[in-house]
Every structure is written in structure tokens, then in C-alpha cells.
Amino acid sequence: MKKCLALILTVVMLLPVMALAENYAGEIVIGIYEPASGTSGAGGKQEALGIYYANYLAPTVELSDGVYKVKLVEVDNQSSPDKAPSAAQQLVSEGVSIVLGSYGSGVCIAAADIFDAAGLVAIGISCTNPQVTLGNPLYYRICYLDPFQGTVLANYAKDEFNATKAYTLAELGNDYDVGLAYYFAEAFKGLGGEVKGEEFPKGNSDFTAYLTSAVNSGAEIIFAPTSVEYATQIITQAAANGITIPIMAGDTWDNVRILEAAEGTDLSISVSTFFDEGDTGALAAEFVTGFKAWLNENPEKLANNGGSDIVAAVSALGYDGYMVALEALKRADSGDRDDIADVVAEVTYEGVTGFIAFDENGDAIRDQAFIIKTDNETGTWQFVKVQNVSDIAK
Amino acid sequence: MYDFISANLPYLLAGISVGGQYAMIAIGYTMVYGILRLINFAHGDVFTAAAYAMVYMNATMPLYLSLPLTILFTVILGYSVERIAYKPLRSAPRMSIMISSIGASYLLQNLMWYITSGLARQYPTIPWISKTVTIFTATTKMVTLVTPVLTLVLVLLLVQLINHTKIGMAMRAVSKDFETSRLMGIKINKVISVTFMIGSFLAAIGSMLYFTNYTAVVPTAGAMPGLKAFVAAVFGGIGSIPGAVIGAFIIGIVENIIKAVGLTTFSDAFTFALLIFILIFKPTGLFGEVIHEKV
Numbered sequence: 123m124k125k126c127l128a129l130i131l132t133v134v135m136l137l138p139v140m141a142l143a144e145n146y147a148g149e150i151v152i153g154i155y156e157p158a159s160g161t162s163g164a165g166g167k168q169e170a171l172g173i174y175y176a177n178y179l180a181p182t183v184e185l186s187d188g189v190y191k192v193k194l195v196e197v198d199n200q201s202s203p204d205k206a207p208s209a210a211q212q213l214v215s216e217g218v219s220i221v222l223g224s225y226g227s228g229v230c231i232a233a234a235d236i237f238d239a240a241g242l243v244a245i246g247i248s249c250t251n252p253q254v255t256l257g258n259p260l261y262y263r264i265c266y267l268d269p270f271q272g273t274v275l276a277n278y279a280k281d282e283f284n285a286t287k288a289y290t291l292a293e294l295g296n297d298y299d300v301g302l303a304y305y306f307a308e309a310f311k312g313l314g315g316e317v318k319g320e321e322f323p324k325g326n327s328d329f330t331a332y333l334t335s336a337v338n339s340g341a342e343i344i345f346a347p348t349s350v351e352y353a354t355q356i357i358t359q360a361a362a363n364g365i366t367i368p369i370m371a372g373d374t375w376d377n378v379r380i381l382e383a384a385e386g387t388d389l390s391i392s393v394s395t396f397f398d399e400g401d402t403g404a405l406a407a408e409f410v411t412g413f414k415a416w417l418n419e420n421p422e423k424l425a426n427n428g429g430s431d432i433v434a435a436v437s438a439l440g441y442d443g444y445m446v447a448l449e450a451l452k453r454a455d456s457g458d459r460d461d462i463a464d465v466v467a468e469v470t471y472e473g474v475t476g477f478i479a480f481d482e483n484g485d486a487i488r489d490q491a492f493i494i495k496t497d498n499e500t501g502t503w504q505f506v507k508v509q510n511v512s513d514i515a516k
Numbered sequence: 517m518y519d520f521i522s523a524n525l526p527y528l529l530a531g532i533s534v535g536g537q538y539a540m541i542a543i544g545y546t547m548v549y550g551i552l553r554l555i556n557f558a559h560g561d562v563f564t565a566a567a568y569a570m571v572y573m574n575a576t577m578p579l580y581l582s583l584p585l586t587i588l589f590t591v592i593l594g595y596s597v598e599r600i601a602y603k604p605l606r607s608a609p610r611m612s613i614m615i616s617s618i619g620a621s622y623l624l625q626n627l628m629w630y631i632t633s634g635l636a637r638q639y640p641t642i643p644w645i646s647k648t649v650t651i652f653t654a655t656t657k658m659v660t661l662v663t664p665v666l667t668l669v670l671v672l673l674l675v676q677l678i679n680h681t682k683i684g685m686a687m688r689a690v691s692k693d694f695e696t697s698r699l700m701g702i703k704i705n706k707v708i709s710v711t712f713m714i715g716s717f718l719a720a721i722g723s724m725l726y727f728t729n730y731t732a733v734v735p736t737a738g739a740m741p742g743l744k745a746f747v748a749a750v751f752g753g754i755g756s757i758p759g760a761v762i763g764a765f766i767i768g769i770v771e772n773i774i775k776a777v778g779l780t781t782f783s784d785a786f787t788f789a790l791l792i793f794i795l796i797f798k799p800t801g802l803f804g805e806v807i808h809e810k811v
Binding site for chain 2: 158159160161163164200201294320321322323325326327328330331332333334335337338350351352354355358359361362363364379382383
């Protein structure tokens with residue numbers, strides 16, 4: 123009896139192996155390093171959705187010795203630089219070939235050393251702080267950087283709102299917030315404007331005082347590139363306090379929560395982002411339709427996208443990130459970490475968010491950002507313009 | 517002058533409103549301390565749990581049901597924390613109960629983290645108190661005006677309860693002398709349970725007011741207000757209800773004045789610097805009773 127049971131169990135255990143052997147030459151594991159909880163959890167989930175969608179469309183990769191199945195392993199870095207290293211370590215021990223992520227720059231900076239020590243290439247998806255790739259030879263990224271984003275937004279503030287005085291608000295100690303606010307301020311001052319900057323402590327929930335300071339300082343624009351969790355509070359409190367100054371922010375605010383908070387208010391909110399849902403280019407349009415259909419099929423995925431099928435820019439970037447990783451695997455012609463590290467810099471890819479190629483720092487060469495603003499009646503994003511780097515007077 | 521007032525009124529309003537909300541939490545701390553000589557660290561998390569209860573209940577039922585049910589849930593939660601984490605340790609050294617309360621606090625926090633995966637939830641809109649009003653030159657939510665009034669009314673009721681009812685008399689007796697009141701036939705377990713229930717009831721009301729203003733609910737949302745309310749209770753003299761209320765208003769207002777003068781980054785540091793300062797120079801706080809050595 124016992125022998126019989128053991129035999130059956132052995133056969134059951136061997137089944138998946140046999141199934142694998144039938145179709146695939148092997149398995150390659152790609153790590154997803156994203157926050158699923160904490161202050162950036164909502165954005166991290168959307169970025170991961172883009173990756174899963176890409177994996178759904180392209181579940182295998184063809185190398186010279188056969189077709190490999192691509193398996194995704196996800197860890198939660200909890201949006202927190204002090205918890206991120208253990209999540210990164212987990213990916214290293216899982217034996218992943220390449221890492222995708224993260225949303226939020228602080229957690230990337232915290233994990234860079236660990237990936238580096240393991241010889242593991244990481245492709246940052248929407249982490250825009252320059253420190254992520256600077257000095258970390260194995261960290262690449264496919265989005266634009268904060269100095270560029272800050273400049274774009276400063277120019278927009280000047281051109282669109284004729285602002286001469288700006289107020290910036292950032293979370294103390296958050297690399298993304300503080301960095302972007304700094305680059306915005308530098309660019310804005312370069313254009314002849316004046317800037318008053320303030321920072322709020324982590325966990326703060328009363329923004330009335332900051333908004334009052336902004337009004338009292340005579341600012342004509344509020345620049346608040348904070349996490350979504352704080353952003354919704356800033357928006358509801360600005361509306362409650364009757365603030366009429368236009369509010370601007372960076373890519374993190376391209377989130378359905380912002381639309382929900384702004385709906386029905388009189389606020390003017392503009393943000394810069396990586397991708398526009400209304401993009402009519404063939405690649406982008408195909409992605410938007412396909413992604414929406416994929417989301418609507420499954421209530422859980424829809425919930426992870428914030429309960430609506432509005433396509434976030436980070437999902438599009440997540441999709442491109444996965445495709446770039448596949449390109450790297452093909453070019454290396456193996457799932458070996460060192461082989462990938464040797465070739466990833468040469469990868470180029472025509473993605474839904476535009477053409478991707480890396481410069482000597484490992485940053486994507488990007489020259490355009492999309493500016494969108496909230497439509498407070500319908501609760502949707504309205505496309506404003508594409509800002510090219512060449513349009514900006516240097 | 518006009519400009520000065522119109523520029524600074526929003527700070528003052530925010531200060532009074534947040535002060536009232538701290539007061540609601542501070543009363544819970546101070547009453548429990550008065551009776552058990554225990555700092556109930558889980559109180560701030562009960563406050564957060566009340567907010568989550570409201571978020572989830574409001575998703576499935578109308579407001580006239582979800583409001584009272586949230587209060588009921590919070591009262592039961594406060595009672596259960598006492599029953600499970602503190603009652604078995606009644607005769608243990610005071611330090612053990614305190615450590616147990618820290619454990620209860622983290623347990624609640626992590627449970628909430630587990631259930632909600634730490635993502636911010638939007639607090640439901642409670643009509644009327646969410647209405648926008650204009651006072652003088654400042655625009656704010658109705659809740660800012662309602663909070664101080666409601667706080668004072670509830671405190672007056674509570675003082676009546678303590679001074680003029682049988683259970684209130686028992687509470688006073690237990691806080692004076694735990695052992696003797698037990699010998700006099702007072703059911704101390706009942707008194708302690710009632711104390712926790714009153715504290716949780718006020719925390720539930722406080723959480724409704726607080727989160728109407730600051731609408732994002734996260735598992736750690738109650739930690740900071742909880743700590744500040746604790747400082748307020750110490751500032752007012754721990755064990756004293758009027759002291760806790762006055763301490764809470766002072767902390768709320770001063771915190772916002774500090775933000776108004778531009779030292780935004782230091783507003784939290786101030787509260788805790790104040791705690792150290794008080795513990796050094798007036799350990800009994802504003803209204804605290806002086807403890808006489810019994811010979």
C-alpha cells in the first residue's frame with residue numbers, strides 16, 4: 123500500500139516536469155520588484171499589471187537552444203527603503219535572471235547594492251531619480267529622469283500659467299519627492315521665477331497649514347510631487363480650503379485615485395507622465411485596447427488597477443519593461459546573469475511608450491513627456507500637450 | 517491687522533479642530549491610566565480600526581446603520597483588547613501589562629496591514645460635517661467647527677457621569693485605591709471594562725471627525741495622533757480629564773502655529789520635545805494630582 127502511494131506521488135510530482143520537457147527547453151525566471159503595499163502600493167500594482175499583461179502576450183522566449191517558458195516571481199518591497207533590501211535579497215535567492223522594477227526611486231536605490239553584488243541586472247521602470255543608475259552599473263531604466271521632468275514642468279508652469287512664483291511641497295526624506303522638487307525649483311529659478319519650498323514629515327495628514335503657507339507666499343503654482351496617498355489628502359484639503367492656485371505634480375500623480383479625489387472640485391491639476399491613453403499611434407492604441415480587455419476579464423485585476431480600466435502610464439511602462447527584458451534575454455541567448463549583464467546596454471526596443479535605447483549611465487534616452495490634466499466633471503484625464511526636450515529653451 | 521488675521525485664521529482653525537480630535541483620544545489614555553496606572557498603547561490603533569470599520573461598513577450599508585455599528589464595533593474592540601491582553605495580567609507587575617499593550621498595538625496594526633495590504637483607503641463622506649463653510653475669510657469643512665463643540669459637550673457629559681452616577685463613583689474609588697475598593701465590594705473588572713468602553717467610544721467619535729478632515733486611512737494613520745494625544749494627556753496631568761482636553765487643544769494649536777511661522781519640519785519634534793520638558797520640570801502636568809507617599 124505504502125509503495126503504491128509513493129509511486130503515485132512520484133508520478134504526480136514528475137508530471138509537471140514531463141509537461142515542461144514536452145514543450146519547453148527550460149524555464150527562465152524574471153523577478154518583479156514592486157511595492158504591493160505601503161504608500162506606493164497602488165502604483166506598484168498598476169506597474170506589475172503591465173508586466174503580467176506583457177507576460178500573458180509573450181509567455182515564452184526563443185533562444186538558440188529552444189523555447190523557454192518565462193516565469194514571473196513577484197516580491198513586495200512595501201514602498202519602504204528599510205524593508206526593500208530583504209525583498210531584493212529574496213529575488214536574488216530565487217535565482218531570477220533579471221529584475222524589473224520598481225515604482226518609486228527610494229526602494230531602487232536601497233536595493234541597488236544587493237542586485238549589484240549578485241551580478242543581477244535590474245531594469246527600473248518608473249523610478250525617475252538620477253541616483254538609481256548613477257554609480258550602479260547594473261541598474262538600467264526605461265523612463266525619463268527627474269532633471270528632465272522637472273525642467274519640462276517648470277517650463278509648463280511658466281508658459282501655461284504665466285507663473286513667476288512657485289511653492290513646492292515634498293515629503294521629508296523621500297528621494298523621489300525631494301529630488302523632483304529640487305530639479306523643478308532649479309529649472310524654475312533658471313527661467314527667472316521665485317520658489318518657496320517646504321517639506322512635510324512622513325505620516326503627516328494635515329496639509330491645511332502647508333496650503334495656507336502657499337497662499338500666503340503669493341505663489342501662482344503649487345508643485346507637489348508626493349506619493350498618491352498624500353496627494354489625495356492634499357487635493358481634498360485644497361478643495362475644502364477653497365484653494366484656486368493650479369496644482370502640478372510629476373508622474374506619480376497619474377493615478378486613478380487622483381481623478382477620484384479631484385472629481386467635482388474646482389481645482390486645476392496638471393501632471394507630466396510617460397504615456398497618454400489617447401495616443402493614436404498603432405502600437406499604443408493596440409496596447410490600450412488589449413490591456414483594457416484583459417483587465418475587464420478579471421475583477422481582481424480590475425481591482426488592482428484601482429477599480430477602473432483607465433490605463434496608467436506605469437502599466438504601459440511595465441509592459442515595455444518586460445519586453446526590453448525579453449530582448450535582453452534574446453540578445454544574451456541565455457538566462458545567465460553574467461551573459462545578460464554583458465549585452466543589456468546594447469538592447470533597443472520600439473515600445474508603446476516610445477523608442478527605448480540606453481545611454482552610458484544605463485538611462486533610457488528619452489526626449490518627450492506628456493502633460494495631462496484632470497477633467498473634474500467626468501473624472502478622466504485630459505491630454506494637454508507633448509513636451510519635447512528640443513522645445514525647451516536651454 | 518485684517519491681512520494678518522485672514523492669513524493666519526486657517527492655521528488657528530486647523531489647530532482647534534485637530535486639538536479637539538486629539539482630546540477625544542487623550543481622554544481614553546488618561547482614564548485608563550487613572551484607574552489601572554497603565555498606558556494603553558493600543559488605543560491609537562483602536563482609533564485606526566474604527567476608521568477601517570467605517571470604510572468597510574459604509575461600503576455595504578447606509579450611513580444611519582454604519583455610524584452606530586462603527587461605534588459599537590470600536591467599543592467591543594476596546595473591551596476585547598482589555599479582556600484578552602490586560603485582564604489575565606491583572607496581578608502581574610505593571611511593566612508586564614505595559615509590554616502587553618505594546619504587543620496589542622503592533623498586533624492590531626499588523627492585522628490591519630494584513631487585511632488591507634497597507635493601501636490607503638478613502639474615508640467615506642459623512643454629509644453635513646463634510647460641507648464646506650466660509651468663516652470670515654477662511655474656507656474650511658464644517659467638521660472644524662463641530663469638533664471643539666462636540667468635544668466640550670462630551671467632556672461635560674463624561675464629568676457628570678463620573679461625579680454623579682454609581683459607576684462614576686466606583687471609578688473614582690478604584691482610581692484612588694485599587695485594593696481597598698475591591699475589599700469594599702466594588703466589582704473592579706466591571707469598572708475597568710466600562711472605562712475601556714468609554715475610552716473606545718470617544719476614540720470612535722474622534723476617528724469620525726479626524727478622518728472626515730484627513731481622508732486617507734492607512735494602518736499607521738492612528739499612530740501619530742495616538743502618540744500626540746498621549747503627550748497631551750501627560751501635559752494636562754495624566755489621570756485628569758479636563759487636563760487631557762486642555763493639553764490636547766494646546767498641542768493642536770501650537771503645532772499649527774509652528775507650521776505658520778515656517779518651521780514645518782519641526783512641528784512633530786516640538787510635541788515630543790514638550791513631553792521631555794514636562795517630564796523634567798513638572799512631572800505631574802498641568803492638573804495632575806500630587807502623589808503623597810503613604811507612611
